[in-house]
Amino acid sequence: MNRAVRNPPRVMLARIFHESHGFSPIPTPADCFVLSRGEGVLTEARGSGTTLGGIISVLDEAGVELIPALSASAPPSGLVDHDFYLALKGEICAAVAAYAPDAIVLELHGAMGTTVLPDAEGVLLRDVRAAAGREVVIGVGLDLHAHVTEAMLLATDICIGCKENPHSDVVACGEKVAQGVLSVLDGSLRPVRTLVKVPMLLPGGNETAIGPLRELHDMARDLTSRTAGIWDISLYNVFRFLDDAGMGQAVVVTSAEGAEDGARNAAAQLGEAFWRKREEFVDDLLTIDEALARVAANRGTEPYVLADMGDRVLAGAPGDSTAILAALLARGDGLRAAVPITDAASVARAQTFGAGQVARFQLGGGMTPGFAPLDVEARIVSLGDGLFEMRGPYRGGEPTALGPVAVLEIDGRITVLVTSKPGFTHDPAAFESNGIMIADQDCIVVKSGYHFTLNFAGLARPLMLRTPGIGYFTRGQFTWTQGRFWPEHDVGAMPVEPPITFLARSGDAPRQRQG
Secondary structure (H helix, E strand, O other), X not given: OOOOOOOXXXXXXXXXXXXXXXXXXXXXXXXXOEEEEOHHHHHHHOOOOOHHHHHHHHHHHHOOEEEEEEEEEOOOEEXXXXXXXXXXXXXXXXXXXXXXXXXXXXXXXXXXXXXXXXXXXXXXXXXXXXXXXXXXXXXXXXXXXXXXXXXXXXXXXXXXXXXXXXXOOHHHHHHHHHHHHHHHHOOOOOEEEEEEEEOEOOOOOOOOOOHHHHHHHHHHHHHHHHOOOEEEXXXXXXXXXXXXXXXXXXXXXXXXXXXXXXXHHHHHHHHHHHHHOHHHOOOOOEOHHHHHHHHHXXXXXXXXXXXXXXXXXXXXXXXXXXXXXXXXXXXXXOOOEEEEEEOHHHHHHHHHHOOOOEEEEEEOOOOOOOOOOEEEEEEEEEEEOOEEEOOOOOOOOOEEEOOOEEEEEEOOOEEEEEEOOOOOOOOOHHHHOOOOOHHHOOEEEEOOOOOHXXXXXXXXXXEEEOOOOOOOOOOOOOOOOOOOOEOOOOOOOOOOOOOEEEOOOOOOOOOEEOO
16 A cells, blocks of 8 residues: 555445345335434444344454445335435445545445346446545445446445354454454455356255255365464355346455466366255255144244245335235134234325224235235234334344334234334334233244344244245246346356456455466
8 A cells, every 4th residue: 555544544434234135116215224323323222133233343443543434224115216325325425535534344235226227246346446536445334135247346344144044144344344344454464265156046045054055165265274364255146136247156265466377276176066056055944834733733932923024125025915914813723923014005094093982994015016915803002113123133222114014913913013014024123012912922923034033033933925026936937137147047057257366455356267
C-alpha cells in the first residue's frame, strides 16, 4: 500500500442485508427494511448475532476509529425496489467520499437483486471502490448462499462467507473479515483470491453438518490446514431463486501472495468435488400429514416446530400459505398449534372489528401464484405493531418488524399470527412478543428451513415438511432467462471451468484464468 494509514485507522461500516427471490410476485419496498444510521448502527449491532456484530467486536478491540454509515436489513422476499437501492448506494458512496476512511467493512448477503439489477451487490461494491480509490482496504462478509460474482472480488480485498448452514457462525465470519482487513492494513497479508464456479444448484442436502456438504467442508478445512499460504476457503451454495448469468456453486480461496499455485489446486479440487457429488444432494422431507401424525402421537411432550419449506420467508417466499393450517383444521383431533400467515388485508379487517370480536376472514393465499384464501371464522385475540427483537442465536439482538399484526384464534385451539409483511418467524420472539407462548402449543409452524433449528433449540423439536410454494426448488417450476445450471438445464458432462485468479490487490492487475 502506498497511502499512509492513520493511527488509529479510520474504518467505515455499512450493511445492506437482503436475499432477493427473483420469481416472487411481490417486490420489496423501502418500508420492509429496518434502517439505522450513524451511532444507531453500532448500538443495534454490538453484541448481536450477526456478521456486523462480529466485525464490530474485533474492530472495537483493535481500537480503530469507527465510522458507522448505515444499516438496512429485511427478511428475504422479492426483488428490492431499485430506487431505494440506488438511494442506499448513493448514501454509502457519499459517506466514503466525505470521510475518506482507511478501510471499509460491510456485511452483505451476497444474493440481493433489484427490480433492475440481478447483481446489486457487485455494482454496489464497484461504486464503493470507485468512491474510495484503489488504496483503501475493502472487506466484506457474506452469507453462505451468496451469488459470488467477479465484480465483487474485483472490488474488494477480503470477501469471505460463513461456513455453516444453519448459520451458527455468522459472528465468527464477521470477526475473520475484520481480522483480515486489519492484516491488510498493517501489511501482514496481501490477499489473492481464486474463484471456481460450478454451474449447478443443490436440489437438496443444504445442511453443512451432514451429507455431501459436510464432506466438502471437511475437505476445505483439510486443504486449508495443509496448503501453505491459504488464509480462507469459502464455499458458497448459491441462492436458488436468482436469475443471473454465472449462477452456481462457488469456491473462493483467499491466499497470501505467492501461494497462487496451491490456491488454484485447492479451488479446482473442491469445484470438481461439487460436480462429482451432485446427485447426492437430496432432502428427506415429511408430508404435512406425516408430520402432524407424529405431533399427535407425541402430544404432551416437548412441542414440535414445523418448517413450511415451500413457503419459507427465509427463502424469499411471501409466507401466505394456509396448507398446514387447513390440514390442522381438517384433522379435528384437538392439536394446539400456532401458524404465521402473511396477509395485510386480514390484519386490516381485524383492526376494523377490534380485539375480542369474532369475524370471518378470507385468510392468506393472496400473493403466491396458485394459492387461494382459506375461509375461517376466528376470534380476534389481539392487535399489535409487529416490532420485536430477535432472541437468537441467529441474528439475536437485532430489531425487526412484521408490520401491523393480528392474533386470531380458531376453534379455541389454533392460533394464527397474521402479519402485514413477510417476517423472521424462525425466531420464537416473533410469537412470544405477540403473546403466543411456545410451551403452550403442540406444534409451531415457521416459515424457515434451517435457521429455526438454532433459535428453537431447547424449546421445540424440528421437523421439515414438503409443502407447496415458491420457497423450495422444484425442477421446471420457474423459467430462468440468464442463469443456466444443473439440474434445471443441460450444462454438459464436466462443466467446471479452470480457476480465475485475482492477482494482487483489487484493481491493480487484470484477472487471469489459469488451469
